[in-house]
Each structure stands twice: as structure tokens, then as C-alpha cells.
Amino acid sequence: MKQYGLIGYPLSHSFSKRFFSEKFEQEGLVDCSYELFPIPSIDQLPELLKSVPDLKGLNVTIPYKEAVLGFLDVPSATVLETGACNCIRIEEGTLYGYNTDVIGFEQSLQPLLQQHHKSALILGTGGAAKAVAWVFKKRKIPFQYVSRTRSANTIAYEDLNKEGFQQYQIVVNTTPLGMQPFTEDKPSIPYQWVDASYLFYDLIYNPAETLFLKEALQRGAIAKNGLEMLEIQALESWKCWNQAL
Numbered sequence: 001m002k003q004y005g006l007i008g009y010p011l012s013h014s015f016s017k018r019f020f021s022e023k024f025e026q027e028g029l030v031d032c033s034y035e036l037f038p039i040p041s042i043d044q045l046p047e048l049l050k051s052v053p054d055l056k057g058l059n060v061t062i063p064y065k066e067a068v069l070g071f072l073d074v075p076s077a078t079v080l081e082t083g084a085c086n087c088i089r090i091e092e093g094t095l096y097g098y099n100t101d102v103i104g105f106e107q108s109l110q111p112l113l114q115q116h117h118k119s120a121l122i123l124g125t126g127g128a129a130k131a132v133a134w135v136f137k138k139r140k141i142p143f144q145y146v147s148r149t150r151s152a153n154t155i156a157y158e159d160l161n162k163e164g165f166q167q168y169q170i171v172v173n174t175t176p177l178g179m180q181p182f183t184e185d186k187p188s189i190p191y192q193w194v195d196a197s198y199l200f201y202d203l204i205y206n207p208a209e210t211l212f213l214k215e216a217l218q219r220g221a222i223a224k225n226g227l228e229m230l231e232i233q234a235l236e237s238w239k240c241w242n243q244a245l
Contacts, residue, residue: 008061057241065127084127101131104233178210196220
């Protein structure tokens with residue numbers, strides 16, 4: 001049996017098990033299974049690998065996309081550039097790390113981009129935010145990180161005045177704010193200045209329409225959730241797991 005799975009903590013929000021279980025059933029892959037492995041600490045990864053010797057591949061989600069790098073034997077160039085990994089191929093005890101989030105985000109975002117979408121705000125600074133930033137760098141779209149606390153390359157939410165906010169036409173939420181079951185939450189940005197020129201993208205897919213996206217839609221902006229990104233990155237993960245097995 002070829003075993004695949006997802007590590008993170010908690011994992012109640014994950015769609016991966018359903019996605020891959022349906023894929024295996026539809027394609028008649030009776031020798032494959034996908035399980036959730038909620039580990040409270042990334043330091044438990046070696047123990048997990050020992051306890052499930054048939055593991056061929058893992059997806060990595062919150063909060064371990066950055067912390068897992070120290071356990072990789074062969075990180076891809078994209079992993080090294082982003083500082084984040086969401087996909088691991090396991091071959092004869094060697095852990096190969098990939099970032100398929102970048103492919104999922106870029107392919108999902110690209111059809112929405114218009115000529116006036118020239119700069120972006122990235123809400124959050126975690127592993128998913130790094131994948132988003134990598135795509136913007138590749139496409140030569142200037143961006144600004146926004147978080148609860150300031151740092152050398154990050155502004156705080158309260159720093160977004162009208163003039164500053166209107167310099168950006170793309171707003172991407174990479175935080176878990178608004179995710180089930182906390183659907184009344186949303187990032188603290190000045191929604192009153194949003195208009196039809198904006199593009200809002202939320203990496204959250206559950207619920208399908210977060211308050212972040214509702215605020216954008218009410219003001220005529222383009223808005224999209226993260227479901228398609230997740231589906232694309234999952235299929236890319238499958239390619240990574242099977243490219244040399």
C-alpha cells in the first residue's frame with residue numbers, strides 16, 4: 001500500500017483527504033491511501049516517518065510550511081527561494097521538498113489580472129505568504145507585507161491610511177482569519193476605500209465566501225477564494241510524489 005498524507009495542526013479544516021480519496025477511487029488506485037496526521041509539534045515528524053514506513057509523500061500545512069525545512073534532505077530551488085515547503089516526496093528514507101503552492105496560486109490568479117493591477121498587499125507573513133510573494137516577484141509585481149506587528153519589510157494594519165492603501169490594487173489574504181469555524185473574523189484593512197478597480201484573493205476556501213471577500217464584492221471588486229489554488233497544488237503534489245517512484 002502506498003501511503004500519502006497531510007501534516008499540520010490542527011487539521012479539521014483540510015480538504016486534502018477527501019480530494020485524494022476521491023481521486024484514488026475514480027482512477028482505480030486501490031493500492032493508494034491518504035490520511036491526516038495532526039502532529040502538535042514538527043519535531044514529531046521523524047517519529048511519524050518511522051511509525052508509517054509505507055509513506056511515499058506528504059503535504060504540509062499550517063503551521064509547518066517553514067519549520068519543516070530543517071527536516072528536508074533535498075529541498076527544491078523554489079523551496080530555498082521561498083523559505084517554505086508544502087510537499088514532501090519520500091524515497092528510500094530521503095525527504096525531497098517542493099513548493100506546489102506557487103504553481104497553484106499563479107495559475108489561479110493569472111486569469112484575473114488586468115493591466116491596472118500593478119502592485120499588491122500580502123496579508124500575513126507565514127509560509128503561504130512566501131509562496132504568494134514568490135509569484136509576485138516572478139511577475140515583477142511590487143508587493144508589501146501587512147501583519148499585526150511591524151518589521152523591517154512589514155507594515156502593521158493600522159499603517160494603512162487612505163493614500164497608502166490606494167497605492168495597491170491587489171489584496172491577498174494568506175492568514176486564517178475568516179476560516180471555519182471563525183467565519184465572523186476578517187483582516188483589519190480599510191474596506192471603505194475598496195472599489196471596482198481592486199482584486200481580492202483569499203487563500204481560504206471554507207467558507208467559500210469569507211467576510212473579506214464579501215466586503216470586496218459589495219464594493220464591486222473582483223474576488224476569488226483559494227479552492228482552485230488548492231486543487232492545482234494538490235495535483236502538482238501528486239506529480240512530485242510520483243516523478244521518480
